[in-house]
Amino acid sequence: MLESSCLIIAGEKSGEEHALSFLPSLMKLMPDCHFYGVGGDEMNEAGVECLYHLRDFSSWGFSEVIKKIPFYFRALKKIVNEVEVRETRVAILIDFQDFNMRLAKRLKARGVEVLYYVAPQAWAWKPWRSKALERDVNTLFTILPFEKKWFLDRGVRHVRSVPHPLYFHYKDEVLKRSLSSTFDKHKPKILLLPGSRNFEVANLLSLFVSSTSALERPVELGIVVSPNVSAKLYRPYLRFCPKVFDHARLADAFEWADFAIAASGTVTLSCALFQVPTVVCYKTSHLNEFIFSNFLSYDGPISLANIVHEKQVFPEFLQNSVSAFNIAGALSKWLDSEEEYIKLKRDLSRTLDLISGDQEGVVGHMKDVMELSFSKGERS
Numbered sequence: 001m002l003e004s005s006c007l008i009i010a011g012e013k014s015g016e017e018h019a020l021s022f023l024p025s026l027m028k029l030m031p032d033c034h035f036y037g038v039g040g041d042e043m044n045e046a047g048v049e050c051l052y053h054l055r056d057f058s059s060w061g062f063s064e065v066i067k068k069i070p071f072y073f074r075a076l077k078k079i080v081n082e083v084e085v086r087e088t089r090v091a092i093l094i095d096f097q098d099f100n101m102r103l104a105k106r107l108k109a110r111g112v113e114v115l116y117y118v119a120p121q122a123w124a125w126k127p128w129r130s131k132a133l134e135r136d137v138n139t140l141f142t143i144l145p146f147e148k149k150w151f152l153d154r155g156v157r158h159v160r161s162v163p164h165p166l167y168f169h170y171k172d173e174v175l176k177r178s179l180s181s182t183f184d185k186h187k188p189k190i191l192l193l194p195g196s197r198n199f200e201v202a203n204l205l206s207l208f209v210s211s212t213s214a215l216e217r218p219v220e221l222g223i224v225v226s227p228n229v230s231a232k233l234y235r236p237y238l239r240f241c242p243k244v245f246d247h248a249r250l251a252d253a254f255e256w257a258d259f260a261i262a263a264s265g266t267v268t269l270s271c272a273l274f275q276v277p278t279v280v281c282y283k284t285s286h287l288n289e290f291i292f293s294n295f296l297s298y299d300g301p302i303s304l305a306n307i308v309h310e311k312q313v314f315p316e317f318l319q320n321s322v323s324a325f326n327i328a329g330a331l332s333k334w335l336d337s338e339e340e341y342i343k344l345k346r347d348l349s350r351t352l353d354l355i356s357g358d359q360e361g362v363v364g365h366m367k368d369v370m371e372l373s374f375s376k377g378e379r380s
Contacts, residue, residue, distance in 0.1 A: 004374045005088045006030075007079070007112075008037040008048060009103065011057045011096035013196065013228065014266055016040045018094050018118055021165035023048075025363045030370055036086075037079070051082065072099055080106050089373040092366065094118055101129065104136040113373045115366060117141045119151065119159075130154035139369065141362060144308060145354050162362050164308075164355035166266070170273050173251045174352055177274075181345055183258035187218045188335060191253055191276065192241065195263035196226040201233045203283040204322070208261045209240050211327035215335070224253050259334065261327055264303045268314060269355070272305035275348040277341065278314045279330045280305070281322045308354050313347050 008023070010016045016039050024046060027035065036049035038057050044050050052075055076099070083091070090113045093100040097120035104114045116137045120129055133140055134156045141162050142148045148161040183189070190212055194205040212219050222243035225234055238244065245253040250267075254260075254274035262268055264282040271278040280303040301307055305314050315330040317323070334341045 003034050004030075004032055004370075005034045005036060005086045006370060007083055007088050007091040007107075008035050008039065008043075008094070009079075009091070009096065009100055010037075010039045010043060010054060010094045011099055012054055013040065015094040015096055015118070016043055016054060017169075017266075018165045019043060019092075020046070021168050022117075022362045022366070026366055029363065029367045033370065033374075036082070038075075051079065075099075076103060076106070079103065080110070083107065083110065083112060089113060089376070090370050091115065092117060095120075097121070097129075101132060101136070105132065108136040108138075113138050113369055115139050115141070115369060117362070118143055119147055130156050139365065143355070143357065146310065148358070160362075160365065161358040163357040164269070166269055166273060167352065167355045167357070170251065170270065171352065174273050177251070177255050181342060183341070185335070187220055188258045189220045189222065189243075189256060190331070191245075191257035191260040192221060192223040193260055193262035193267050193271075193278075194223070195265065196228050196247070198229055198233060200263045200283075201226075201229050204263055204281055205233065205237055207281070207322060207324055207327065209237050210324035211261065211331070212240075214324045214328035215331060217335070222253060222256060224250060259331060261331075264316070266304055268306075269304035269308060269351070272308070272313065272348050272351040273355075275345050275351075277334050277344050277348075278305070279327050280314045280316045281327065282316075282318050283322050305351070308351065309347065313344065 008019060010019045019039065020042060023043070027047060034049065035047065036051060038052045038054060039048050039050050040054040057075070091107050092115045093104060095118040100116070101120060104116065107114050114137045116133070116139070119140050119142045120133070130151055133151070138158060140151060140156055140159045142151065142159060143162060143164040148159050151159045192205065192208045194201045194208055212221060220243065221241040222245060223241040224245045224247060226247050243256065250270060254270065254276050257276050260271050260276045260278040262271060262278050262280055264280050268278060268280050282302060301312060301316060302318065303314055303316055306312050306316065317326050334344065
């Protein structure tokens with residue numbers, strides 16, 4: 001008799017971080033279940049058998065995805081074959097929407113119970129995907145405040161609003177740390193967060209450093225370095241940044257900082273949680289920009305902080321508008337106005353509550369689904 005198994009797909013680093021917010025607890029509750037699929041070193045160390053490592057699996061932007069289409073179709077075929085051979089009855093798919101939506105359709109057709117954690121951002125890119133989610137997904141877990149209602153209104157019945165993974169990750173840190181409502185006007189501390197991908201750091205870091213020079217006042221610079229980024233991309237700029245934090249010390253970096261300049265991504269929501277006023281920037285390839293501009297209808301905010309607050313708490317600069325002049329101008333509004341600074345901090349203090357979800361249990365629900373599916377398998 002085959003052992004009980006569960007497929008889990010985390011196709012990029014953020015997906016692995018999401019998985020680790022519930023997976024260790026789930027594995028303790030289901031000690032006889034074998035987890036396998038796609039993940040990184042941390043998931044592998046936790047006991048997941050990785051058919052593919054996320055470093056080979058992940059990609060960003062249309063130009064990267066197009067190059068990897070043959071790989072993704074081969075991976076799709078292999079994963080579905082493994083599901084059939086192992087007689088897997090439950091799958092947990094995490095974000096990574098283009099791949100996971102296709103996989104969900106194939107899994108549901110084979111009678112697999114599909115749990116989709118971190119709902120695809122259909123509200124931003126492809127609203128019609130709500131029909132596919134209702135058809136192919138047994139439970140959809142949403143992590144943004146407005147998503148549950150959005151999907152329910154479009155016919156997705158089995159939706160559970162759960163706390164954002166950052167809520168679990170940082171709740172205790174945010175509550176126990178002393179988050180200052182003032183800063184040293186004579187030498188403010190500015191944290192640089194240029195991204196976790198090589199192309200992000202290559203595109204943005206020099207502009208981030210230049211923008212602080214354009215402030216025409218003394219500042220103290222800090223930087224967060226990512227293990228996924230080549231050290232040579234940081235090297236020319238470290239002499240300007242005496243304070244260096246590795247990614248594992250993000251909470252310490254936020255407590256140190258008065259302000260931040262960040263590449264758009266999950267980190268902007270972390271900045272909001274720690275009440276760090278942040279200028280958000282993003283630059284991508286001309287091909288990706290062309291596709292975004294001409295084929296996608298979404299015209300809302302790009303940073304998670306602004307999406308969660310449903311208004312622009314952080315200024316955003318994209319593509320050609322990413323300049324030292326614009327970044328410095330946005331920072332100066334806070335540096336020159338204590339009233340604006342305090343007002344923003346007050347808005348950001350709501351972030352933890354906004355991402356707390358309905359407190360519907362993730363692990364408990366997954367455990368119940370798995371136990372029911374496994375018992376059905378034993379009877380058949």
